[in-house]
Amino acid sequence: MMARTTTLLFCLLLSSALLLTGTAHAEDVSGTLCVSAYEDANRSTTRESGEKTLVDIHISLLNDAKVIVANHILTDELPYCFRGLPPAAYYIQIGSPQYESVEATPISLTVTAGVEMTREFPAALRPAILTSTESILYLPATVPVRLALSALGAALAMGLFAGAGLVLYGVLFHRRGMNWQELEDAPHEESEVLSPVEDDLPVLTRVQRASPRPTPAAEDDSESESFGSQYDVPK
Structure with missing residues (x-):
């Protein structure tokens, strides 16, 4: 009886040790990268008192080949964390229709296994004067904007077709009037x-x-x- 009890206790201890070792190993094979953005009005790349945390900032995570592997838009002032990342070199690219990164992008970072890294990225307002091409590029592609652009395109197409029809009608009507005048002026x-x-x-x-x-x-x-x-x- 004593030998059986000893054997059971040994098996339980061994199983617990294996589970703990497996959990620790699983936690060590990946890392976490948490990011946020703040308004760097003076473009000093150092956060100062009064500089607010930004929202609606688009964050792109790129691998070492600079291929996008994840995207996120910051919706609150809390940092967003990319979890389960294999240890490697990564790049972060940020931007929005109103803000641009103060630092040269993409920004290089290194993820370490078992480590949670938090990084704040400075961003500043884009220049007030934009060309028409830049305004189109930074136009947010939301559903209302797409519907408005579709309606505008349809209205322009209808206007072009209506104008072409009026021109064609005017040409045909003028030619028909000339034919009647020629018949009246013909010798008889x-x-x-x-x-x-x-x-x-x-x-x-x-x-x-x-x-x-x-x-x-x-x-x-x-x-x-x-x-x-x-x-x-x-x-």
Whole structure:
């Protein structure tokens, strides 16, 4: 009985030792990096009294190859912690539409196994004068902004189509009016029946054609032909 009790106690102690060793080993293989940002108005890179903690700052965590492995936006004044990081060299990049990093980015950091590192990053307001291209680049891509941009694009497209339709209609209407005017101005023939003075004379039909009036010289040359061209004598 005593031997069995001793064996059970030995097994319990051995199991506890193995569990504690495994837990300690698991905690030692990874590290933690906690980050926050503050407003560095004078760009001194040293936090002074009265400089507030910033929110709505975008934090990017990059590995040693400068490839982004995690992102986070600071929503409160407490530091945000990237946990479970393998010990290695990392880079931090911060920014927002209103603020930019005072330090040259990306900022290099080293994560050590079993160590929780906390780092505050200085940020300052961006220059007040921005070009139109920079304003577009730093425009927050929120849902209301996207909807407004979509509505503006649709309105511009409708305006362009409406303007093109009005121009096309004006061109076609003007051409149609010119065609009607050409038909009205086209030469046409008029006939007039001339009654004979005497009963035994034939009835003559005078055909008038709208044509340009001949010049005096041409009128003398064609006087002999005008009667035949203006009067049709029935047989």
